[in-house]
Amino acid sequence: MPILINLDLILEEKGMQSNELAAKIGITTANLSILKTGKAKAVRFSTLEAICEALNCQPGDILAYQP
Template sequence: MAIRIQLDRILLERRMSLTELADRVGVTLANLSILKTGKARAVRFTTLDALCRELDCQPGDLLAYAPGPQDQGSDEDADGTASGTT
């Protein structure tokens, strides 16, 4: 996926642990870890809102677009259309 989560960088800048952030935001440590490692496939706006509030940042500080090869297993063709459509 071309969207990268830069949570580790923000946490380092804020000198905050993932555990502390999880407590402040009300999200499980496991879910924040999935987000931090880039394995999450979706983020709720309420979670993004809480992260920005607690980290005093903008959504663009947490998210970055890094184009690269298409993920395997994606339902989209190279042109961005869903497979099997006409």
């Protein structure tokens, strides 16, 4: 899929662990792993909003389009 998830980079930048983020935004670590590995078929706006709020970033920082 040409949509890349840069969640790992942002997490490293912010110095946050995956399980910490999962707990903050209220999703399971398994689901967060699906998102990080690019296996997710869709992302809810509510999840994206929670991630942006927790990491203090914009959706464009997490998602990137690579043709």
